Amino acid sequence: MTIIRRHGPRPIREDPGFVYVMTAEHGGVKIGMSTDPTRRCKVVNRNKAIKAVVVSQRHFADHQDAERLTHIALAKWRLSGEWYSCPVETAVAAVEALPA
Template structure:
C-alpha cells in the first residue's frame, strides 16, 4: 500500500481563527490554533511553563494554516505542537502563509 501525503493547501473553507506562537520557560516554542489565543494560553499554562503569546495571526482557515506551519517547521519539531526553533523563525513561518 502506498500512502500519499498531500502538503499543499486544502480547498478554502470557512474555519476562521488564529494561529499563535507561544514561548515557554524551557525555551520551546508552541505553534497552535484557537479562536481565542489569550484564553488558550491560560488553559495551556496550568503548569506555569508558558511565558506568553508572542504572535497571533487571523486566518480564514486556521486549521489549514496551522498544518502548513507545522510542515514548514518540521525539522525543529520536539513533540506535538512544540518546536526548538528560534521564536523569530516560528513567527516568520506563520507570516509567510497567505491569509
C-alpha cells in the same frame, strides 16, 4: 482500494481563527490554533504547569490549514506535538509567510 494523497493547501473553507506562537520559560516554542489565543494560553499554563506567553497571533480564513502548513514548514525543529526548538523569530516568520 485506491488511496489518493493530496499535497499543498486544501481548498479554502470557512474555518476562521488564529494561528499563534507561544514561548515558554523552558525555551520551547508552541505553534497552535485557536479562536481565542489568550484563553488558550491560560489553559496551557494551567494544564502544563509552565509559564507560556503568546508572542504572535495571526487570523486566517482557515486556521486549521494554516496551522498544518506551519507545522510542515517547521518539521525539522519539532520536539513533540506542537512544541518546537526553533528560534521564535523563525516560527513567527513561518506563520507570517502564509496567505491569510
